[in-house]
Amino acid sequence: MPTVVIVGGGVVGCLSAYHLVKAGWRVTVLDRGTVGGGCSHGNCGYVCPSHVLPLAVPGAVWATTKTLFARNSPLKVRVGYALAHLGWFLGFARRCNRTDMMSSAVGIQALLNSSRTLFDDLLADEKLDVEWDTHGLLFVFRTPAAFAHYHETSHLLSDHFQMSGLRLEANELLRMEPSLKPDAVSGGYLYQSDAQLRPDVLMRGLCEKLTGYRVTFVEHCTVTGFVTEGGKAKAVATSQGEFPADAVVVAAGAWTPQLNRALGVKVPIIPGKGYSITVPRPANCPAYPLIFEEHRVAVSPFRTGLRVGSTMEFAGYDATMNRDRLKLLTDGAAAYLKEPIAPGPDAEEWWGWRPMIADGKPVIDRTPAMSNVIVAAGHGMLGLSMATGTGKLVAELLTGEPPHVDPAHYSFKRF
Numbered sequence: 289m290p291t292v293v294i295v296g297g298g299v300v301g302c303l304s305a306y307h308l309v310k311a312g313w314r315v316t317v318l319d320r321g322t323v324g325g326g327c328s329h330g331n332c333g334y335v336c337p338s339h340v341l342p343l344a345v346p347g348a349v350w351a352t353t354k355t356l357f358a359r360n361s362p363l364k365v366r367v368g369y370a371l372a373h374l375g376w377f378l379g380f381a382r383r384c385n386r387t388d389m390m391s392s393a394v395g396i397q398a399l400l401n402s403s404r405t406l407f408d409d410l411l412a413d414e415k416l417d418v419e420w421d422t423h424g425l426l427f428v429f430r431t432p433a434a435f436a437h438y439h440e441t442s443h444l445l446s447d448h449f450q451m452s453g454l455r456l457e458a459n460e461l462l463r464m465e466p467s468l469k470p471d472a473v474s475g476g477y478l479y480q481s482d483a484q485l486r487p488d489v490l491m492r493g494l495c496e497k498l499t500g501y502r503v504t505f506v507e508h509c510t511v512t513g514f515v516t517e518g519g520k521a522k523a524v525a526t527s528q529g530e531f532p533a534d535a536v537v538v539a540a541g542a543w544t545p546q547l548n549r550a551l552g553v554k555v556p557i558i559p560g561k562g563y564s565i566t567v568p569r570p571a572n573c574p575a576y577p578l579i580f581e582e583h584r585v586a587v588s589p590f591r592t593g594l595r596v597g598s599t600m601e602f603a604g605y606d607a608t609m610n611r612d613r614l615k616l617l618t619d620g621a622a623a624y625l626k627e628p629i630a631p632g633p634d635a636e637e638w639w640g641w642r643p644m645i646a647d648g649k650p651v652i653d654r655t656p657a658m659s660n661v662i663v664a665a666g667h668g669m670l671g672l673s674m675a676t677g678t679g680k681l682v683a684e685l686l687t688g689e690p691p692h693v694d695p696a697h698y699s700f701k702r703f
Contacts, residue, residue: 289314292686293524293533295511295547297323299487299672300664301539302494303679306410308537309501311683316504316531318524323505324491326541327671330564330638332588332597333487334577335407335673336425337400338479340449341441342392342648343668344383360616362584365602376558380646388647390448395649395697397449400670402677402693404483410676416493418485419591425482426465426576427453428473428624434582435475442477453477467574472624484577486590487672506531511540513550520660535686536661542605542641544665552657556703557666559605559641563613564597565629566636572627585620596621596629600642600669609639644668652681652698662686663700 290313294301297319305315317323370377383392411420429435445451454477461476462468495505506528515523515530523530538544538551542559573594578587588595596617601610614637622628631637645651645666655661664682667674677693684691 290534291316291532292535292537293318293531294537294539295524296539296541296543296665297505297507298326298328298539298541299324299491299675300541300667300678301537302491302498303675304537304539304664304682305498305503305679306494307679307683308686309498309503311687313686314502315498316506316533317498318506318509318511318526318531320508320510320540320543322507323495324488327562327640327642328491329488330566330595330597330636330640331487331562331672332564332577332586332595333485333590333672334425334482334586334588335404335485336479336482336670337397337404337673338425338445338451338453338482339670339673340393340397340400340445340451342383342389342396344380344392344646344648345389346384346386348384349381360612362598362616362620363600364613366604369602369604373558376556376646379556383647392648393449396670398693398697399650399674399677402680403674404481406676406680407483407485414493414497416490416497418490418493420483420485421577422483424478424480424576425484425579426461427477427479427579427581428461428468429475430472430580430582430623432474438477438581451479451481453479465574465576465578467572467626468624469626478576482577484588486592489592511547511550514658514661516658519658521658534660536658537664537682538661539664541665541671542643544643544663551655551661551663553655553663553700554703555651555663555665557643557645558602560644560668561601561603561606561639562597562642562669563599563610563617563639564595565614565617565631566593566595566638567629567631568634569593570627570629574625578624580620580624583620583623585617587621587625594629605641609637613639642669642671647702650674650678650698651700652678652685652695653700654685656700
């Protein structure tokens with residue numbers, strides 16, 4: 289039985305473990321912290337084929353530039369960090385055109401659509417109760433101008449990606465979602481393709497299943513390098529010793545660039561810090577997952593609570609809790625919801641680093657230096673949404689099975 293060591297115990301690493309153990313591999317998962325303790329814990333839980341477009345779209349450069357001088361912008365870029373990583377930001381700026389946007393979207397959509405179907409399969413096959421909700425995602429617009437402007441995006445998604453949203457005028461939206469303030473909305477779009485789950489519940493259930501399948505988890509284990517021979521990795525060197533392997537998958541998310549030297553390749557990821565607050569389910573809880581586009585705030589009504597999340601902060605590996613960012617979330621939600629989100633002593637306040645790549649597509653490819661090492665990282669804000677498709681593609685690349693999506697989209701060669 290071949291052995292594989294997976295570096296990173298987030299949702300991408302664990303779903304790679306799932307597909308590999310099903311394919312007959314003996315799997316060990318290493319995590320520098322706790323399994324499922326990073327972005328796989330506190331995200332909003334969307335499995336959203338509607339999120340086809342990358343962040344690098346026409347006009348994004350000007351919008352980003354304005355955040356450098358705005359006090360309370362949902363997107364915050366520290367000037368010093370931007371200057372220190374100028375190559376990444378210039379690469380993002382170069383891609384803010386229609387041609388590159390559409391090219392990236394093709395690769396993004398392939399993984400999103402694959403993962404949406406594979407989530408249905410996973411939950412049915414493994415009988416996982418993850419608070420799975422499939423009745424769609426609502427994009428909500430506060431001003432008539434923003435609602436009208438999104439109409440162009442809606443047509444693009446429908447015409448080019450067969451991703452149609454149901455347009456809702458204000459009165460229709462309020463009938464569908466009575467938790468919204470009547471004077472706070474101009475309209476919305478419902479994407480019935482999208483679903484939601486509670487990510488921390490998914491991770492607990494998935495880890496239990498994997499343990500039952502004899503996957504080994506090693507926590508608080510820092511990877512320091514690889515033992516190589518003949519252009520292959522023979523073992524993964526760590527703070528807890530060496531772990532022999534026939535193959536290695538690096539699914540370390542935003543930490544992946546810390547291994548660039550050992551990998552022999554530059555993985556062009558920078559950390560984008562996101563936040564969330566989870567509270568007990570309120571009396572007047574939204575029926576649908578909601579995205580408030582103008583405030584860049586997302587609301588997730590779970591069966592066992594309510595989460596509000598999002599914002600983006602480019603500040604490096606800053607491990608502090610910025611309470612101003614949390615306030616942006618509650619203030620943004622309060623602008624739309626009849627019942628404000630009031631964090632009490634039982635609230636969970638969370639932040640995590642998203643692994644951001646300028647073109648919006650992850651890397652899922654063998655490293656040039658070691659033919660048996662695959663990097664699967666850089667999923668940005670869509671790690672959960674792309675995780676099942678990524679895990680299946682990783683297994684196909686290692687077993688030699690025909691890939692179910694075109695791996696060329698996620699190759700190192702595009703950089």
